[in-house]
Amino acid sequence: xIYYCDNAxxxxxxxxxxxxxxxxxxxxxxxxxxFYKDHYDIPKLRIEEVMSACTVVSSKDIVRIIKGExxxx
Numbered sequence: 218x219i220y221y222c223d224n225a226x227x228x229x230x231x232x233x234x235x236x237x238x239x240x241x242x243x244x245x246x247x248x249x250x251x252f253y254k255d256h257y258d259i260p261k262l263r264i265e266e267v268m269s270a271c272t273v274v275s276s277k278d279i280v281r282i283i284k285g286e287x288x289x290x
Contacts, residue, residue, distance in 0.1 A: 220245070222271040226259040227279045231287070245270065255283050 220241055222228045230241040235255075242249065242257050245267055251257050256279065259267045274282075281287035 220271040221274050221279065221282060222259060222268055223274060223276045223279050225276055226261070226264065227276065228257040228259050228267065228271065229279055229282045231282060233282050233285065
């Protein structure tokens with residue numbers, strides 16, 4: 218599983234699925250209350266820590282991952 222985030226604190230993973238999102242959050246010790254429809258938000262107090270575990274991409278790429286249209290990059 219690969220973790221992705223953008224500079225707006227949105228967090229997703231590939232392969233993308235709700236089950237994988239929740240698994241990712243558990244592995245990163247992020248509470249379910251940070252889940253919002255189709256992604257997680259990174260808690261403000263943990264931005265640097267969580268971002269260091271992620272590949273930083275654009276907000277457009279986050280949407281592409283959710284839609285299944287992202288092919289790396």
